[in-house]
Amino acid sequence: MIIGIDIGSTITKAVSVEDGKMIRRIKTRAADAVTSAAGALGKMILENDIPMGDIERIMITGAGATKIKTDLFGIPTEPVDEITAIGIGGMFLSKQDTIIITNIGTGTAIIEAKGSSISHLGGSGVGGGTILGLAKKLLPTAHFNGIMDLAKSGNLNQVDLLLEDIMETDLSFLNKEATASNFGKMLDTARYEDLAMGILNLVYQVIGIISVFAAKSKNLDRVVVTGNGSKNPLGRHILSTITGVYAVAFEYPQYAEYTTAIGAGLSSPRRP
Ligand SMILES: Nc1ncnc2c1ncn2[C@@H]1O[C@H](COP(=O)(O)OP(=O)(O)OP(=O)(O)O)[C@@H](O)[C@H]1O
Ligand SMILES: [Mg+2]
Structure with missing residues (x-):
């Protein structure tokens, strides 16, 4: 499972992706990017009962993404350019x-x-x-x-x-x-x-x-x-x-x- 996190200027969104499909979604909001990212991941895991070991990778984007400089909780964490993310997400959702x-x-x-x-x-x-x-x-x-x-x-x-x-x-x-x-x-x-x-x-x-x-x-x-x-x-x-x-x-x-x-x-x- 891959978790995509978008630390927006106002609202942080996270989704879980498996086999190229979006499975789960959460939204959260915190004062700073690091708390937002940690909170979004925590909310995703706790609300959906996801074992940490099931998460292969975290892909992180949005205005606050550059503030995340290390792996989150030991899970490989990669930055994604926001424009690219919007393009890929837009093509996926609009088919x-x-x-x-x-x-x-x-x-x-x-x-x-x-x-x-x-x-x-x-x-x-x-x-x-x-x-x-x-x-x-x-x-x-x-x-x-x-x-x-x-x-x-x-x-x-x-x-x-x-x-x-x-x-x-x-x-x-x-x-x-x-x-x-x-x-x-x-x-x-x-x-x-x-x-x-x-x-x-x-x-x-x-x-x-x-x-x-x-x-x-x-x-x-x-x-x-x-x-x-x-x-x-x-x-x-x-x-x-x-x-x-x-x-x-x-x-x-x-x-x-x-x-x-x-x-x-x-x-x-x-x-x-
Ligand atoms: N329930 C809500 N609470 C607050 N804002 C909301 C709500 N629903 C819609 N909005 C609107 O959505 C906007 C935020 O949209 P969105 O979450 O897409 O932006 P973002 O990703 O945080 O920002 P950006 O992409 O510009 O960095 C707010 O400015 C507000 O006008
Ligand atoms: Mg946004």
């Missing part, structure tokens, strides 16, 4: 071998995977961390579920400047409900619900548009979305409106929040 992957984590990375050729196209610092950070100062809650509850009944018209606010006609292929400027209106009557929705709209519109440009630059009309940000129902709705305008589809594989950990677990070790 496709030529894809654009938009990984929405704390920030956002866009990766092109074509079999063994995996490259980093770019990305944006706008991501899940932007939602939590803006919520901290703009909303009465910075807890993920609280932000989502507020946003559900938010009205974008209170915070975003729409094309219909400034123009009488459609603008080329954009209809009058399209956003002209995120947060560009901000009425005095804007409620917390409206601000929460405005934050989500800002984040997912930016991610959606850069994903569309990445896909179009590679002559593709699909994007595989991964990371915890792919699980956000309001985010998915915003991305679907982008599909309506730009004809690029967003796909959400099951277990997409574990993509990076799975890709690490499926990576060949550097040393035999």
